[in-house]
């Protein structure tokens with residue numbers, strides 16, 4: 001395993017590229033997260049589309065730069081929409097968020113099938129990863145098995161792919177007290193993957209950007225309600241300098 005190949009300045013560069021490109025992201029996400037994820041994207045200058053109509057998602061994919069699928073409220077329509085969206089991904093990066101696979105074997109099996117379709121980035125929390133990993137706890141081993149950029153989020157986030165393993169310490173504990181923080185992060189990762197040809201770097205840049213905004217919001221907030229508003233404001237006002245100076249990418253030992 002090598003040390004981090006991405007610097008705070010690289011992350012700020014990716015952030016500038018994101019702001020300049022204003023990518024389009026089509027997201028089939030759970031019904032809880034749709035509004036928050038769209039607002040997070042808009043705050044960053046990303047153009048969101050959120051329809052989950054199976055008959056339309058292929059056309060929306062064609063007009064998008066990146067895609068995200070989230071299993072949080074996996075009704076029959078979303079299941080079909082997700083399948084068709086992934087069928088239509090082509091060269092576009094796509095992010096899989098296997099929300100709550102730890103709660104439902106049916107959902108876990110569906111997610112396993114999607115992992116077989118090789119998501120560009122797989123973002124999960126530790127409980128979801130444990131369910132998907134079926135006993136394998138090593139992040140690099142799972143990233144290699146699934147041939148993806150594997151991201152696990154909690155207080156300190158981890159990104160594994162190939163020979164690389166990065167840890168990102170940015171973030172604020174109030175992020176875990178606002179629903180859909182993880183789902184919206186998946187959409188931000190997709191947007192970074194649209195502008196950065198290296199999906200590992202894109203995942204790290206998304207985590208740093210999101211986490212730095214979370215820290216700024218956390219300093220202003222009184223609790224989850226004001227945090228949500230302050231977080232959108234912080235994403236909107238974020239500068240490349242703030243990203244570069246706030247980045248906390250930890251060195252990983254071999």
Ligand SMILES: Nc1ncnc2c1ncn2[C@@H]1O[C@H](COP(=O)(O)OP(=O)(O)O)[C@@H](O)[C@H]1O
Pocket residue numbers: 124125153154155156157170171172173174175176180181182183185207210211
């Ligand atoms: N205790 C914490 N301290 C700092 N950041 C956190 C904490 N918990 C979650 N986050 C951040 O919140 C974001 C969403 O992650 P997480 O809450 O793990 O996802 P999910 O909602 O899918 O469980 C990530 O950017 C993560 O770094």
Ligand SMILES: Cc1ncsc1CCOP(=O)(O)O
Pocket residue numbers: 030032033072073099178179180181182183184
């Ligand atoms: C509460 C809830 N129930 C189904 S999806 C969902 C949102 C989960 O969002 P996140 O994984 O980002 O916390």
Ligand SMILES: [Mg+2]
Pocket residue numbers: 097099100125182183
């Ligand atoms: Mg989640």
